[in-house]
Amino acid sequence: MSQRAQITPLSGFPEWLPEQRIVEQMLLDRIRRLAELYGFVPLETRAVEPLEHLVHQGETSKEIYTVGRLQDEGATADLGLHFDLTVPLARYVQEFRGRLRFPFKRYQIQKVWRGERPQDGRYREFYQADLDVVGDGELSLHFDAEMPAIMHELLAALPVPTATVLVSNRKVLDGFGRGLGRDDTTGIIRALDKLDKIGADGVRELLCGEVGTTDGEADRWLALAEIRSPDLDFVDAVTALGVSDDLLTRGLDELTTVVAASASLPRGAVVADLHIARGLDYYTGTVFESTIAGHSDLGSICSGGRYDDLASGGGHPLPGVGISVGVSRLLGRFLGGGQLRASRATPTCVLVALVDEGGRGRSAAIARRLRTRGIAAEVFHEPLRFGKQIRHADRRGIPFVWFPARGDDDTDSVRDLRSGTQVPADADAWMPPDADLHPAIESTAAAAP
RNA sequence: GUGGCCGUAGCUCAGUUGGUUAGAGCGCCGCGUUGUGGUCGCGGAGGUCGCGGGUUCGAAUCCCGUCGGUCACCCCA
Numbered sequence: 001m002s003q004r005a006q007i008t009p010l011s012g013f014p015e016w017l018p019e020q021r022i023v024e025q026m027l028l029d030r031i032r033r034l035a036e037l038y039g040f041v042p043l044e045t046r047a048v049e050p051l052e053h054l055v056h057q058g059e060t061s062k063e064i065y066t067v068g069r070l071q072d073e074g075a076t077a078d079l080g081l082h083f084d085l086t087v088p089l090a091r092y093v094q095e096f097r098g099r100l101r102f103p104f105k106r107y108q109i110q111k112v113w114r115g116e117r118p119q120d121g122r123y124r125e126f127y128q129a130d131l132d133v134v135g136d137g138e139l140s141l142h143f144d145a146e147m148p149a150i151m152h153e154l155l156a157a158l159p160v161p162t163a164t165v166l167v168s169n170r171k172v173l174d175g176f177g178r179g180l181g182r183d184d185t186t187g188i189i190r191a192l193d194k195l196d197k198i199g200a201d202g203v204r205e206l207l208c209g210e211v212g213t214t215d216g217e218a219d220r221w222l223a224l225a226e227i228r229s230p231d232l233d234f235v236d237a238v239t240a241l242g243v244s245d246d247l248l249t250r251g252l253d254e255l256t257t258v259v260a261a262s263a264s265l266p267r268g269a270v271v272a273d274l275h276i277a278r279g280l281d282y283y284t285g286t287v288f289e290s291t292i293a294g295h296s297d298l299g300s301i302c303s304g305g306r307y308d309d310l311a312s313g314g315g316h317p318l319p320g321v322g323i324s325v326g327v328s329r330l331l332g333r334f335l336g337g338g339q340l341r342a343s344r345a346t347p348t349c350v351l352v353a354l355v356d357e358g359g360r361g362r363s364a365a366i367a368r369r370l371r372t373r374g375i376a377a378e379v380f381h382e383p384l385r386f387g388k389q390i391r392h393a394d395r396r397g398i399p400f401v402w403f404p405a406r407g408d409d410d411t412d413s414v415r416d417l418r419s420g421t422q423v424p425a426d427a428d429a430w431m432p433p434d435a436d437l438h439p440a441i442e443s444t445a446a447a448a449p
Numbered sequence: 450g451u452g453g454c455c456g457u458a459g460c461u462c463a464g465u466u467g468g469u470u471a472g473a474g475c476g477c478c479g480c481g482u483u484g485u486g487g488u489c490g491c492g493g494a495g496g497u498c499g500c501g502g503g504u505u506c507g508a509a510u511c512c513c514g515u516c517g518g519u520c521a522c523c524c525c526a
Contacts, residue, residue, distance in 0.1 A: 008499085008517060063524080084526085116524065117450085128526060190524095278525090301526065326526025355484080383484095390486040403485085417486070 012118030013125045014328060019345035019397075020335050022439050024127075026342075027327055028109055030157045031129045035107035038150055040131050043106040045088040048079040053091060055080075063114045081113040085130040086282070086322065090311035093134050093320075097313040102136035103143065109327075121298050121329045132304075132322025134311075139319040141254060144286040144306055145261035148270040151290060151302050151323055152262075159340055159443045160330060161293040163302070165262075166273040168287050169255040170305070172238070173277055175248025176224055180217060187211040189277040192225045196275075196296065200226070225275035231263075232256055234272040251285070258286055284308040288323055298333055301326045334443070343440040344397030349432055350377040350414070351393040352402040357383060362404050366412065369427040370402075375437065377402070393417060399436045402427070 009015075016024060032042075048067050055064065066077035082088045085108050093104060109129040118124055131150065133143040148165045155163035173192075177185040191206040198206075200222055207218040220241055227237045235252050255272060262270035278287045285306035292298060304323035311318040334340040350370055352363045363379045370377040380389045386403070393401050394417050401415045402425070414430060415422040 011518065112526085114525080117522095119520070122525070126526065299525075303526070324526060329526050353484090385483065386485045387482075388486085389484095392486090394486055401485085406484085415485075420486085422485080 012116075012123050014123055014332060016331075016335065017345075019342045019439075020331075022342040022345070022347075023335060023340055023441055024327070024331055026439075026441055027158060027331070028127070028129065031109065031154060031325060031327070032107065034150075034154055034157055035129075035131050038105075038131075038146075040105045040107040043089075043092070043108045044110060045082070045085070045092050045108065047081055047111075049082055049088055049091060051078050051080040054082065054087060063116055065113045065115050083114045084112055085110060085128055085324065086132065086307070086310065086320075089130070089132055089134070089320070089322075090318070093318055094311050094313045097136070097318070102134065103139060104134045104136075105132070106134075107131045121332055123328050123332070126326070126328030129325040129327055130304075130322055132320050134318050134320040136313075136318060137316040139306075139308075139321060141257050144254065144321050145258045147286070147288060147304070147321060147323055148258065148262045149265060151288060152265055152269050154323075154325060155290060155292075155302060158330065159441050160301075160334060161295070163290050163292045164268065165270045165302075166276050166289040166291065167255065167258055167262075167270060168272065168274050168276045169251040169258075169285055170277065170283050170287055171247050171251025171285055172255060172274060173224075173251075175245040175251050176221075176238075176241075176243050179243035179245035179248055180220065182217075186281070188213075188221055192221060192275045193277050195225055227274040228271060230268050230271050232259060232272075234259075234274065238274070254285055278303060278305055282307045282310050286321060295333060298329065301330045340441060340443050343442050344399070346396050346398060347376045347439060348378050348396070348398045349375050349436060349438075350400045350402050351389065351398045352377055352379045353386060353389045353404065354380045354383045355404055355406065359383070359404060366402055366404060366427045370430075373428075373431070375432065390415070390417065397439075400432060 036042075051064065051066060063083055064080040067079040067081060068077040089106070089108065093100065107130065109127065111125055112128050113125050115124060116122065133139065135143075148167055151165045152163075155165070173189060174185055177183070177188060182188070188207065188211060191203050191211055194206070195203050203225070204218050204222060207213045207221060208215060213221070220243065223241055224238065227234050229237065235256060238248070238252060259270065259272050273289075276287055276289045277283075278289070283305040285308065287305035288303050289300040290302040292301065302323055302325045304321070306319070306321040308317060308319040310320060331340070350367070352367045352370075354360060354363050360379070367377040367379050380392065390401050399417055401417060403413045403415065403422075405412050411424045412427060413422050414425040
């Protein structure tokens with residue numbers, strides 16, 4: 001332990017530079033703003049949950065990071081870091097049920113941890129932004145129906161290319177299975193979920209091989225999985241497959257409600273896509289996914305669904321429906337790829353030059369006056385020649401340098417570093433252009449601003 | 450957890466069949482220009498070649514191990 005540990009990056013635990021963190025914070029702010037516009041209340045839960053609770057609520061236990069005290073040698077960990085925000089929500093809602101109002105709409109933006117092998121777009125520590133609605137006893141399908149519009153707006157508010165929201169319903173898959181005399185559809189779902197990646201032939205191989213369906217059954221599953229429609233045509237398409245079952249009918253009805261509710265959005269923004277299922281096993285109805293134009297390899301960066309059985313309190317179920325935005329996944333792609341960056345690497349808008357040692361008070365007063373009016377300002381720390389002070393500002397992307405008056409017959413002046421123009425200015429009145437007040441997100445390539 | 454590829458300066462990389470003092474570009478610092486940046490010119494700092502062992506007169510280069518990174522599988526934001 002006395003040897004100093006080597007400093008290396010830790011795979012899967014991304015750390016950004018300040019100019020990148022600026023972008024990340026702005027994305028988080030946009031999500032927060034939109035969530036509040038829809039009436040979701042803010043929530044944060046503790047980072048750890050009882051291990052038993054985490055493992056019990058599905059999800060491969062191997063992914064969970066356990067937490068223990070170094071001093072408790074040999075002790076078995078009984079706490080784990082949460083791997084999503086839905087399971088903590090379920091626990092929280094049960095615990096605080098008596099003090100919450102239902103339907104409980106909350107948003108929650110926090111880090112989560114998964115012990116999986118990191119890869120492009122997959123991390124071990126990452127941000128999720130969740131929006132969920134939990135009902136007491138029951139939860140109106142209204143909330144399922146509202147989600148695609150929220151997702152659409154959320155994705156449109158983020159500086160990424162056009163996104164498509166994909167919707168389906170687990171009852172359709174499960175009911176279809178029942179109609180075919182199959183109770184357990186997990187293997188089927190796992191295979192269908194790979195349709196995009198391995199294609200119809202690959203899926204057929206899985207179905208007939210590992211899952212053990214007949215050729216005929218595989219054909220029907222594939223026919224179902226390939227149904228994709230921006231309107232209600234999917235109902236006829238499913239019916240045409242000749243499978244009937246009550247659950248299937250209910251699923252189609254629910255999906256119809258959800259898709260119909262999105263009719264006012266641009267055509268194609270929300271698409272019924274019957275192959276999506278979501279891996280997490282707590283989904284029971286509506287399921288959501290999303291794809292970004294030109295980045296289908298990235299996977300879904302916003303997904304979720306309906307879970308009727310995740311929690312219960314005092315004898316009633318506490319059903320919920322919600323979505324989760326993979327903020328880190330999005331950033332990893334667009335920030336790492338250089339398509340997104342902040343207009344400057346610091347919040348500072350004005351660097352106030354320091355003339356000489358005796359001028360510290362004057363420069364500090366100028367900065368204070370600017371800050372009073374909401375303009376981020378800092379004083380250069382050393383009375384170096386102005387060329388160096390300007391260069392310091394330039395390298396950090398600070399757009400303005402303020403030069404205090406040199407004598408009684410002189411006035412302050414402010415220099416715009418991009419144009420090189422310098423004008424007389426009063427620290428109680430001067431304002432930068434709106435665009436320069438705060439750092440902005442700049443995007444290149446396919447990412448829209 | 451299993452398998453493929455890769456570890457040389459802060460970053461991106463070059464380094465011949467093993468050979469003498471390991472290079473380039475960018476970035477950084479200084480000077481030209483001592484109170485007005487960006488361009489240009491000149492100069493400078495910066496390296497346990499991931500780590501450990503082996504082969505050899507000699508290893509960044511070959512071999513073994515190990516650690517780390519990365520991609521794929523699994524699964525998912």
